[in-house]
Amino acid sequence: MNVYDSERMYELMQPHGYIVTNNYDDADLIILNTCHIREKAAEKIYSELGRIVPYKINLYKKGKKLNIVVAGCVAQAEGKEIIKRQPMVDIVVGPQTYHRLPELLNTISNTSERIVDTDFPIENKFDELQKLRNINNPVAFLSIQEGCDKFCSFCVVPYTRGAEYSRPVKDIIIEAKDLIKQGAKEICLLGQNVNAYHGEYNNTVLSLDKLIFEIANLEGIQRIRYMTSHPADMTEGLIKAHGEVEALMPYLHLPVQSGDDQVLKAMNRKYNSTEYLSIIEKLRDVRPDIAFSSDIIVGFPGETDRSFENTLNLVEQVNYSQAYSFKYSRRPGTPGSIMQGQVSEDIKTERLLALQEILDIQQCEFNSAFIGKSMEVLIERRRRKDNLLVGKSPYMQAVHLLEDKYDIGNILRVNVFAADKNSLKAKSVQLLSKAAN
Numbered sequence: 001m002n003v004y005d006s007e008r009m010y011e012l013m014q015p016h017g018y019i020v021t022n023n024y025d026d027a028d029l030i031i032l033n034t035c036h037i038r039e040k041a042a043e044k045i046y047s048e049l050g051r052i053v054p055y056k057i058n059l060y061k062k063g064k065k066l067n068i069v070v071a072g073c074v075a076q077a078e079g080k081e082i083i084k085r086q087p088m089v090d091i092v093v094g095p096q097t098y099h100r101l102p103e104l105l106n107t108i109s110n111t112s113e114r115i116v117d118t119d120f121p122i123e124n125k126f127d128e129l130q131k132l133r134n135i136n137n138p139v140a141f142l143s144i145q146e147g148c149d150k151f152c153s154f155c156v157v158p159y160t161r162g163a164e165y166s167r168p169v170k171d172i173i174i175e176a177k178d179l180i181k182q183g184a185k186e187i188c189l190l191g192q193n194v195n196a197y198h199g200e201y202n203n204t205v206l207s208l209d210k211l212i213f214e215i216a217n218l219e220g221i222q223r224i225r226y227m228t229s230h231p232a233d234m235t236e237g238l239i240k241a242h243g244e245v246e247a248l249m250p251y252l253h254l255p256v257q258s259g260d261d262q263v264l265k266a267m268n269r270k271y272n273s274t275e276y277l278s279i280i281e282k283l284r285d286v287r288p289d290i291a292f293s294s295d296i297i298v299g300f301p302g303e304t305d306r307s308f309e310n311t312l313n314l315v316e317q318v319n320y321s322q323a324y325s326f327k328y329s330r331r332p333g334t335p336g337s338i339m340q341g342q343v344s345e346d347i348k349t350e351r352l353l354a355l356q357e358i359l360d361i362q363q364c365e366f367n368s369a370f371i372g373k374s375m376e377v378l379i380e381r382r383r384r385k386d387n388l389l390v391g392k393s394p395y396m397q398a399v400h401l402l403e404d405k406y407d408i409g410n411i412l413r414v415n416v417f418a419a420d421k422n423s424l425k426a427k428s429v430q431l432l433s434k435a436a437n
């Protein structure tokens with residue numbers, strides 16, 4: 001979601017004469033788009049600001065101004081605290097109001113005024129942003145839903161991103177058509193809780209499965225994905241869509257968080273391990289090759305050795321193609337942060353390592369099972385260091401290609417001849433679909 005927001009901010013600034021630089025030395029505007037989900041991520045921003053400030057002072061000495069903007073969920077959560085802690089920050093803008101950025105920059109130009117804008121505005125951010133989409137990648141993100149009403153007891157998202165909101169179907173279809181026209185072959189539908197989508201459509205409401213059918217009908221679309229989903233919102237219809245929509249890729253990020261029923265209850269996840277496993281089974285019934293990824297938290301308050309073992313058992317049963325794992329981080333204002341039974345840092349580290357060992361093995365095994373097999377790959381980019389083509393498999397693996405004769409946006413049939421934990425190596429055998437432009 002932050003990658004998506006950063007791209008939108010860039011598109012927003014382009015018409016005002018801004019271009020991207022990778023060098024702080026060249027910048028007259030620096031936007032830090034921040035994440036508040038775990039303490040470490042949130043703290044990073046202050047050390048990064050410390051690195052930026054000398055550039056501001058340098059420019060100031062030359063009679064120029066470097067504007068520093070803090071955007072994202074840390075901005076939303078900490079607001080004017082950020083300016084108190086780092087007075088060199090000019091603008092603090094939350095995820096719901098960053099479309100106002102050009103206007104805010106205009107307001108402070110040639111003044112020493114500072115602005116904090118963390119409203120939840122009435123005007124629609126997406127109406128402002130939709131006109132500006134300008135992609136140069138065959139994979140496009142399309143935000144269809146924002147916010148979350150689930151209130152998992154460890155999570156800050158419902159507080160920073162606000163209540164659930166689903167964009168109307170009509171707007172999404174217009175944007176999807178535009179993305180395809182600009183060369184998108186794959187669209188990834190985004191939302192904090194994407195499968196809770198319920199968007200307005202001709203005076204009725206459409207759920208995510210119905211929206212996926214609508215998008216699959218658009219001419220030129222080759223691949224559809226969606227993330228991130230909550231297991232409790234995996235409806236029968238959505239599960240069925242995985243067996244019926246050819247463009248819907250056989251990969252699903254379905255965070256389980258824990259494999260222990262008591263911990264899941266304390267996390268307020270609204271499902272138990274049996275229910276989660278039954279969703280996995282149903283999805284495998286309709287789409288036998290589907291791969292699963294997950295988010296898993298270790299060391300949630302009250303997690304015992306026994307509960308952690310239950311998590312390991314669930315991981316063994318699902319057999320993930322990849323997963324993200326985290327030590328529980330106490331976030332102020334969330335119910336988890338004041339629960340009894342906080343787990344020590346040492347135990348969290350021990351459990352994280354044990355879990356990651358199993359996940360790494362599963363990921364390696366998943367990838368190496370493709371050696372000697374053929375698959376379809378969408379070429380996404382060239383690797384910076386050696387210009388090699390890199391694409392994505394249907395199962396979200398990075399695939400490196402040795403040939404050079406293809407273009408970004410091509411879809412190829414390839415033979416896989418090598419694999420490691422993070423990628424596959426393959427040779428192309430057939431061009432299936434050309435780049436759009």
Ligand code: 5AD
Pocket residue numbers: 037038154155156255257295296297326327328329330331
């Ligand atoms: N501590 C650790 N991990 C967290 N996540 C969310 N909140 C916390 C927290 N307080 C993880 C969850 C979520 C992912 C995006 O981040 O696993 O799915």
Ligand code: SF4
Pocket residue numbers: 148149150151152155156157158192193230
């Ligand atoms: Fe956070 Fe996801 Fe739970 Fe919402 S469903 S509170 S975003 S972990």
